[in-house]
Amino acid sequence: MFDEATVRVLESDVSLVIGLVDDDGAPIVSRACGLNVIDATAGSVRLLLDAEDEPAIAQLARGAVIALTTGNVRTHEAQQFKGHVVRVEPATPADEAHAIQYYEDFCDVVQESDGIDREAVARLVPTRFLACVIEFGEMFDQTPGPGAGAAIEGET
Numbered sequence: 001m002f003d004e005a006t007v008r009v010l011e012s013d014v015s016l017v018i019g020l021v022d023d024d025g026a027p028i029v030s031r032a033c034g035l036n037v038i039d040a041t042a043g044s045v046r047l048l049l050d051a052e053d054e055p056a057i058a059q060l061a062r063g064a065v066i067a068l069t070t071g072n073v074r075t076h077e078a079q080q081f082k083g084h085v086v087r088v089e090p091a092t093p094a095d096e097a098h099a100i101q102y103y104e105d106f107c108d109v110v111q112e113s114d115g116i117d118r119e120a121v122a123r124l125v126p127t128r129f130l131a132c133v134i135e136f137g138e139m140f141d142q143t144p145g146p147g148a149g150a151a152i153e154g155e156t
Contacts, residue, residue, distance in 0.1 A: 001043035001136065009079065010037055010045065013105035015071040018047070020059040030056040032068065033129055034102030043083065043136040048091060048099045050126035060088050060132050068134070069142060073109045077143045079152065083136035091129035099129045 002010070016032035033048040047068070049056065060066070063085050071078045091099070107121045139152040 001139070002037060002040040004040075006079075006139070007037045007040050009070060009072070009077075010035055013073075013102070013109045015069075015073060015106070016047075017069045017071070018049070018056065019067040019069070020056060020064050022055065022059060028055050028059060031124060033099040033126060036098065038133065043081075044086070045134050045136070046095070047132045047134055048095055048102070049130050049132055051091070051128035051130040052126060057088070057130060060085050066134055068136070071142075073106075074113050078141075080140040080142045081136040082138040082140075083134050086133040086135055088130060088132050091131045095131050096129050100125070 016035065018030050018032055020028040020030075022028055030049065030053045033050065035045045035047045038044040038046055049060070051057065065082070065084050068081045068083075069078060070081075103122070103125045107118045110116050110121045111118045141147050141150045141152055
């Protein structure tokens with residue numbers, strides 16, 4: 001499903017935002033803290049999240065349908081991936097190190113590209129993390145412009 005370019009984007013310093021729906025149909029939006037592609041062919045990833053984001057975690061634990069939107073801070077290129085949660089599990093020490101490095105890189109990019117004080121962005125960094133394995137089945141271009149919303153064909 002993911003070609004090499006998509007893997008590079010997913011594992012980079014892009015903004016990562018997840019969208020879920022609660023039991024009453026209300027939207028839940030949360031930031032992700034980095035991810036690793038587990039299996040590019042299957043579209044599976046290990047997504048790191050704020051362990052204290054109770055509304056999101058509650059839905060994820062139920063095996064929710066999920067949307068992940070990536071946004072490149074420098075270019076505004078964006079993609080959306082839709083899929084389902086396979087499992088939620090405690091973050092490993094390697095996950096935590098990855099999440100901290102993701103935020104270090106993300107804070108640098110936001111300061112460099114937008115001039116926003118690094119300390120302001122650093123306030124977003126969670127103190128505890130959780131890992132979520134997700135399998136994506138659909139990809140969409142969300143870059144502003146006439147192609148926004150178009151399906152992206154994955155590798156076969």
